[in-house]
Amino acid sequence: MLKGKVIILGITGGIAAYKGAALCSKLTQKGAEVHVIMTASAKEFITELTLQSLSRNPVYSDTFDEREPSVVSHIHLADKADLVLVAPATANIIGKMANGLADDMLSTTLLATTAPVMVAPAMNVHMYTHPAVMQNMETLVSRGVMMIEPGEGLLACGYVGKGRLEEPETIVQTVERFFEQQEQESKGVTNKPEPRWFGGEAVDSGRQSQDSLLNGDERLLSGKKVIVTAGGTIERIDPVRYITNDSSGKMGFAIAKVAQELGADVHLIAANTSAEPPVGISIEKVQSADDMYSAVLRQWEESDLVVMAAAVADYRPREAAQTKIKKKDSTFTLELVKNIDILESLGRSKKHQFLIGFAAETGNLETYAMDKLERKNCDLLAANDVTADGAGFGVDTNAVQIYDRGGMVERIPVQSKEEVARKLLTIAAGRMGGVLH
Structure with a gap:
């Protein structure tokens, strides 16, 4: 979808400028012709040489540094662009765009172009929600500029919040969806309004508040049946005692909630949990690993995506006593036997299903994750170090590394479990062909 497209990538001066290198690389790998324009502040965070090497094109930062006598650079770039993408976009460049200011190479090019413009804001949470910044963004949206909603999590300044x-990878997928929609509209396939915000609930008007960002048609899992497992299984020793683990169910609940928001028909299977379940999703409660396996199998054939976020016990007592075991001796021996490996069993039998596993580890994350992904035939595996701050059981945040058979797909730093779920499901939807047509 991006092959041969000319994309002007504007990089502005925030700490997120380093992500501009990865974005430039991914766009180029997809076949886009990328021309980078940097602001002077951006060059304090990342060098022109890095972006020149990744884009294989000269990098522009000075309006008066004319490379070819036959053209005026900012007009030439503005004219040839299929899309101008500003990522990261600081509050400063957003303010310039909203007020028609043109005092550097990037703002001048933005004012001169007639190509579609897409902006990915990145800044401190208080800056992002400042009334002036919100008004500037709403002004841009009302003029047809497309916005990519920022994520929520730990920011470089130390705050936790949106910004x-x-x-x-998600930005690239958004760009691909835009060009796909554009191509379909040119063929008369759809007459739906072009989305202006990406990341929130769908609305018709571009002049919306920050709390109702336009998601247009972005229901990535529409029509898909999704199974999500959550919580820790319980393996009975006797009627009053059992073996379990520290899983709260929060990650699984977040995945189920986001999957439903993305249009999926969600079947949530939950074992022992301490978190509040998502509203509006029916839950099938189970206890043991065997119970969970049976519940999954009942939905398996009709499912499109299965996310095994539950912490399933590896072992169970060979025999569960029917009455309470009384204390007698100074020691007590409990014989355990292996439970069925649900994920491995599903991996062996999957046909059309897309399978995502989880790995909660305490070290050697990549080694164990890749081994588990291969052995259990997962399509994606999300691994996290439960000893890391903000990434363990029972907390509202997580930090995961997502793997496929080629290695790490994406590293997601500490942020809310819903944001982690959204990124994971976005990657899965793209690979399933679930991105909107």
């Missing part, structure tokens, strides 16, 4: 630049 993190969306991950490069």
Whole structure:
């Protein structure tokens, strides 16, 4: 979808400028012709040489540094662009765009272009929600500029909140969807309004508040049946005692909630949990690993995507006592036997299903994750170090590394579990062919 497209990539001066290198690389790998324009502040964070090497094109930063006598550079770039993408976009460049200011190479090019413009804001949470910034963004949206909603999580300034630049892979997928919609409209396939915001609930008007960002037709899992497992299984020792683990169910619940928001028909299977379940999703409660396996199998054939976020016990007591075991001796021996490996069993039997596994580790994350992905035939595996701050059981945040058979797909730093779920499901939807047609 991006092959041969001319994309002007504007990189402005925030700490997220380093992600501009990954974004430039991914766009180029997709076949786009990328021309980078940097602001002077951006060059404090990343060098022109890096972006020149990745784009294989000269990098522009000075309006008066004319390379070819036959053209005026900012007009030439503005005219040839199929899309101008500003990522990261600081509050400063957003303010310039909204007010028609043109005092550097990037703002001058933006004012001169007639190509579609897409902006990915990145800044401190208080800056992002400042009334002036919100008004500037609403002004741009009303003029047809497309916005990519930033993520939520730990920011470079130390705050936790909205303002993190969306991950490069997600931005690339958004760009691809835009060109796909554009191509379909040119063929008369659809007459739906072009989305202006990406990342929130769908609305018709471009002049919307920050709390109702336009998502247009971005229901990535529309029509898909999704199974999500959550919580820790319980393996009974006797009627009053059992073996379990520290899983709260929060990650699985977040995945189920986001999957539903993305249009999926969600079947949530939950074992022992301490978190509040998502509203509006029916839950099938189970206890043991065997119970969970049976519940999954009942939905398996009709499912499109299965996310095994539950912490399933590896072992169970060989025999569960029917009455309470009384204390007798100074020691007590409990014989355990292996439970069925649900993920491995599903991996062996999958046909059309897309399978995502989870790996909660305490070290050697990549080694164990890749081994588990291969052995259990997963399409994606999300691994996290449960000893890391903000990434363990029972907390509202997580930090994961997503793997496929080629290695790490994406590293997601500490942020809310819903944001982690959204990024994971966005990657899965793209690979399933679930991106909107």
